[in-house]
Amino acid sequence: MAILFNVFLRTLGFFLAILLALLIIIGISAYTNYQEDIEFDLVRGEIESSNTIFILEINGPIIQSESSINDLVGMNIISPKEVRINLDKIITLNPNILIVSINSPGGTVSASSELYDHFNEFKKRSNSKIYFHSSEMLASGGYWSSLAGEKIYANYGAIIGSIGVKGPDWIYFNKPKLISYGILGQTIEVKDEIKVYSTNAGKSKDLFNSFRKPTNEELTHLNIMVEKINDDFIQLVSKNRKLEKEIIKNEIGGLIFNSSQAKDHFLIDEEIGLEELVNLIIKENEFKKIRVLKSSQKKDSFFNLLFSNRIIKKIDFDNYHLNKCNRMRSNLVSLLSYSSVGC
Numbered sequence: 394m395a396i397l398f399n400v401f402l403r404t405l406g407f408f409l410a411i412l413l414a415l416l417i418i419i420g421i422s423a424y425t426n427y428q429e430d431i432e433f434d435l436v437r438g439e440i441e442s443s444n445t446i447f448i449l450e451i452n453g454p455i456i457q458s459e460s461s462i463n464d465l466v467g468m469n470i471i472s473p474k475e476v477r478i479n480l481d482k483i484i485t486l487n488p489n490i491l492i493v494s495i496n497s498p499g500g501t502v503s504a505s506s507e508l509y510d511h512f513n514e515f516k517k518r519s520n521s522k523i524y525f526h527s528s529e530m531l532a533s534g535g536y537w538s539s540l541a542g543e544k545i546y547a548n549y550g551a552i553i554g555s556i557g558v559k560g561p562d563w564i565y566f567n568k569p570k571l572i573s574y575g576i577l578g579q580t581i582e583v584k585d586e587i588k589v590y591s592t593n594a595g596k597s598k599d600l601f602n603s604f605r606k607p608t609n610e611e612l613t614h615l616n617i618m619v620e621k622i623n624d625d626f627i628q629l630v631s632k633n634r635k636l637e638k639e640i641i642k643n644e645i646g647g648l649i650f651n652s653s654q655a656k657d658h659f660l661i662d663e664e665i666g667l668e669e670l671v672n673l674i675i676k677e678n679e680f681k682k683i684r685v686l687k688s689s690q691k692k693d694s695f696f697n698l699l700f701s702n703r704i705i706k707k708i709d710f711d712n713y714h715l716n717k718c719n720r721m722r723s724n725l726v727s728l729l730s731y732s733s734v735g736c
Contacts, residue, residue, distance in 0.1 A: 437671070437685035444680040446671060447488040447521075448687040449479060455500025455508055455534045471497055473507040479688060480515045486686070490674050491515070491523045493542065494667060499533025499555065502622055508534075509629075512541035524674070526667050527551050532649055536660070537626060540633040544662040546670050553655035556630055557647030560619040563601050634659055 436448075453469035483491065493512070499505070512523055525531070525539035528548040532555040539545050547553055593599045597611055607615075631638045636645075636659055645658055652664045665673065675683055 432689045434687045434689055435684060436687045438683040440684055442682040442684040444678075444683045445486055445488040446490045446492065446674060446683065446685045447483050447486065448492045448494055448667070448671075448685065449476075449483065450494045450688050451476060452496045455497055455504045455538065457501065457504050457507075471495075471500065471504075471508065473504050473511055476508060477511045480511060484515065484519050484521075487519070488521050488686075489678065489680075491519075491521045492667070492670065492674075493523060493525045493539070495525060495527055495531060495535060495539060496529045497532070497535030497538075498530055499535055501534070502558065505534030505537045508538040509541050512538065516541070524670070526665075526670055527553070528667060533557070537629065540629050545660070546663050546665050547652045547655065547661050548666055549652055549664055551652045551655075552649050553652060553660050554645065554649040554658075555647050556626055556641060556645055558619050558623040558626060560615055561601060563607050563615075564603055565606050 433447075451471045453471050455471045455473070457474070458470050458472050515521070516523060523542040524544050524546065525542040526546045526548075527535075527539075528551060530552045531539055531545070531547060532552060536554065536556065591599055591602070597608075597614075599605075600607075600611065627638055627641045630636060630641050645660070650658060650660065652661065655661045656664055671685060674680075
């Protein structure tokens with residue numbers, strides 16, 4: 394029996410060592426990819442054209458995080474820092490139109506506000522117009538950030554809205570008897586009181602302590618905090634969408650709407666697909682020659698390369714300008730928180 398147990402431990406150790414090595418390789422690959430230059434696809438038109446429509450794809454919750462870390466667990470997030478890096482690259486191409494293709498259920502207040510600021514800064518630094526388009530969901534903090542655009546569009550059936558701010562829940566266990574943790578989550582049995590002693594300095598330092606009731610003063614304070622942020626959100630929607638504050642607060646609020654309802658409530662400008670939007674922009678601006686570039690949101694990490702053999706034609710961003718200069722010379726001779734409060 395002892396021999397069998399030793400063989401089991403050695404085998405388990407061997408597989409754990411392989412798993413650890415694989416995770417280290419993936420981590421190094423993800424970090425390296427984060428450091429590398431951002432790449433883009435030419436999806437339509439000719440690279441030589443000076444009329445440029447750029448499609449920036451961003452997906453996921455809006456939080457202050459690094460995608461290199463989230464690559465390890467396969468999670469899509471919208472990081473304001475990485476969006477700003479994307480925008481710094483995009484601005485060098487002088488696009489006529491930037492379409493932000495966004496799908497997001499929301500995010501932290503600080504990250505959503507920062508993302509909104511980055512898009513506004515991009516407009517100030519460039520001659521580009523920004524349009525936002527969502528194919529699936531544009532809610533809460535996602536909608537907040539889209540208010541930086543001249544117009545907002547959405548696919549048929551997309552979910553839009555949730556103009557509100559949610560603070561953290563304070564769950565109070567009333568006289569819990571048993572708290573157990575298992576694969577299916579947490580279970581609590583309640584009968585007699587459990588006393589919890591904690592060391593804190595400062596009034597209400599133990600906010601959200603599950604074993605005491607919140608005071609009326611604490612609840613009032615938290616509600617005021619959330620209401621202030623919500624008022625700022627309403628002000629932003631009112632200013633950018635030309636809607637009365639009372640309508641936003643009393644009729645729209647934190648509700649979500651389908652694309653048709655969102656248009657009726659003036660939350661979006663049109664119900665339209667992304668490809669149709671590109672065609673509409675080309676027609677409205679009377680572009681003759683056009684190039685449509687699209688961001689490659691995720692670079693191929695070691696993990697992706699193991700399970701994918703797809704080959705995509707890409708544009709190397711840093712070499713683009715050098716090649717453009719070389720082509721011009723040749724022509725002369727013979728071109729992409731959680732804080733405790735989210736929205």
